[in-house]
Amino acid sequence: MSDQKTTLKVVSFSGSLRKGSINTAALRALKALAPADLAIDIFDLSEIPLYNDDLRTGPGYPASVQSFREALKAADGVLIATPEYNYSVPGVLKNAIDWASRPPEQPFDGKPIGILGASPGVLGSSRAQYHLRQCFIYLNGQVMNRPEVMIGQANSKFDAEGNLTDQGTADFLKGFLAAFADHIRYHQRARSGS
Template identity: 50%
Template structure:
């Protein structure tokens, strides 16, 4: 059986983003039989129906194809102003189009997140889950991974240094692997 191919992307465009660092840690800690590829959302422009009507921009085409090619999608979302950041919502909006053949339709989805705050992106993750009701994606309900006080869990180069967080991340990825196997179509 071939390895599960998981597409990961972060809802932050900042190079030193804790959520990008969390995705890199997920790549390093992925269980045997799972490969995580990271897509950089900086090539995905703001959604605009007029632009879409003229044809998806190259970055959107690449993003949608990467989702279609993946067995599952892993999203690392920050929390901005008690909610999901525009970058992440924009990515979901593009990937929900066109509704009849959206790349996110029937895709297993996992959500993780890191934040310097005490809630570890809980509200952002909660808002993001609501979008998957429309996309008909299969968002894993449990376990959750909410990395709080992220500035204490990563070193200045963005490497995960907190062993407890690493153990939770491994358990999350094992659960997501099982979830994805169960729902693969």
């Protein structure tokens, strides 16, 4: 099929602003491991202000938010890496989603989405990932159900510079990326009616 040769554009972002974030490191690992037909960009959420609808309805979307919305809209798929804070989604991540999801034309509608997370604990941000999935029910994001990526004990799988060092995790992430590419193409075909 011709769509197998098309490069898919994926925008990714991490729910952590920390310089040494293992979730951002996981996105860098995905970018490095991506097959040739999957181009992954990492969007930095650090410039997005706290959500205030007076800004949107007054002067309009802040430039950082507009740039984020445009990146989401232009992408074939979205990858989100979330830490887990207090059993849930970090405020930084929820804030970005809240900004992006405001009208007009919220960019998550029908968009293929992959969720992952890394944690020093054994659960690999599983509870936060489930809460994040709930957000996309309302937004009609097409979240991939499997494989789930919950990188537990992540401090032992990345080195001090944030490089992935665990071959088993790398192999699993390659499978995740292949499944995500299939997930994107499935939804592209469904939207086009072919």
